[in-house]
Amino acid sequence: MVKAAIMGHGTVGSGVYEVFEMNAEKITRVLGVPVEVKYVLDLRDFSALPYGNKFVTDFSVIENDPEISVVAEVMGGVGAAYEFTKRCLQAGKSVCTSNKELVATRGEELLRIAQAHGVNYMFEASVGGGIPIIRPMLQCLAANEFDEICGILNGTTNYILTQMIHNGVTFEDALKQAQLNGYAEKDPTADIEGHDACRKICILSDLAFGDKFDPDAVSCEGITKITLEDVANADKLGCVIKLLGRSVRCEDGTAYAYVAPHLIHKESPLAAVEDVFNAIMINGNATGEVMFYGKGAGKLATASAVVADMMDCMEHRDHRRRIMWGDGSRCLLRPLDTLQSAWYVRFKGSQKDMEAVLPVESVTEPVDGVVVVKTSKLATADMQKKIQQLNACGKVCAAMRML
Incomplete structure (x- = not known):
């Protein structure tokens, strides 16, 4: 039997427990062994639930239990979730999460810690919920x-x-x-x-x-x-x-x-x-x-992705997934100034003024002094300058990229 823990019993956390219960037979068939959720970490009182005896309020119970090999982090945020995730990985426990904020801000660090301790940090549910994408x-x-x-x-x-x-x-x-x-x-x-x-x-x-x-x-x-x-x-x-x-x-x-x-x-x-x-x-x-x-969200849809990651960790305990990225030092993010786009512009003012400033591809007849224009492609920085020019002689009510 494989034993797991869930950190957090909100919408997704309760869904993770439900998926393990609902699909226990299928999960056992896939893994070859049954899975027991041994602990659920939450500060609130859930003693009235049928599995109320599984709840703990002290994270160290999970951290120090050698039977726990995989943990679901579905707490959210970057405070306790970050600290508990890091400590689980350092204790040799794989962690699977739906926490997009934590993955986006601290993912690189947590993946390095997972690598150093021979475990996995997995986050399929963090982007598409129930949609497989990672x-x-x-x-x-x-x-x-x-x-x-x-x-x-x-x-x-x-x-x-x-x-x-x-x-x-x-x-x-x-x-x-x-x-x-x-x-x-x-x-x-x-x-x-x-x-x-x-x-x-x-x-x-x-x-x-x-x-x-x-x-x-x-x-x-x-x-x-x-x-x-x-x-x-x-x-x-x-x-x-x-x-x-x-x-x-x-x-x-x-x-x-x-x-x-x-x-x-x-x-x-x-x-x-x-x-x-x-x-x-x-x-x-x-x-x-x-x-x-x-x-892209929802209790069971997101939970299914978390559970699938946990099953992956259980099935391949001796094989780390090669998921890594750098710390940002390559500076790959390019400023939007040079990104070329066609633009939709809603302008309150003279059509003549607008056509003198923008490379117009199509224009509507003015209605109550408002003109709508579709432009040819312009770099972001150039568009921002033209918005300033237009605002000097009228008002740009809206400007959006067209794709």
Whole structure:
């Protein structure tokens, strides 16, 4: 019998226990031995649960038990989760996590500690929830150089945008709906400001390019400024608005990485990804575009990915997964200044002024003094200068990249 522990009994943690119970027969069949969750770490009182006797409040119980070989870290954050993960790895226990913040900010360090102690630090659930993406990148697509990664990486923002696009709901009301449905937290900042998606694109970039992409250094813009007017204008241009995390490899080995709302053409596979679903497109130099689609969050979907990582660690106890990236010293993150994009611009002012400043590809008839323009490709720095010029003679109400 293999014995495991779970650190945290929130949504995902309780889901991890449930998956082990629900699929015990299948898991035993795959591993050849049964698995027992011996401990669940949480400070709250869960004594009324059928497995209430498994709860402990002292982490050292898990740390010092030689029977525990694999631990699920589903606590979240970078405080106790970081400290406990580090100590588990140092104690010779593999750790599997859904904690995207911890992986994005301290993953390189924790992977080095895991390597030094001959164990694994695995995090399939940290990017796509129930969508397999880490293992395919490391195994199925391992023969590729990755040219681009682009995806809808946050289900909450995608749900909000879907409500705005299809039901004409304002951003504020769509956010309230998301909170009522349990898709958004009481404090939704990490989702709507793009921080959650930023951590995920950083992890994917770390894996793709082999060095750390610091979330604090990556440009990150959320969806709070998007209006129903922008949604309607996008539709007229044959597009929908999606919040994308994107990473693009350059010829010199550096890469752009950023999060921002984009207008994408309705013909794009990403345009059809709606509600809380996520999708990630990876462009390999051998495979071309490959897309991964599914629920990017949710109790059992995320838990299934954590449990699968734990099973991998149990089945291959004598074989470390070769997952590593650098500490950021290669400075692969390229400033967005030179990234070329077509742009959507909503401008309140003279059409003549706008056409004198922007390389216009198409323009709408002014409505109440507002003009909508699609530009030809412009570098980010050039676009920022032109926005300043336009604001001197009117007001740029919105400017978004087009993909």
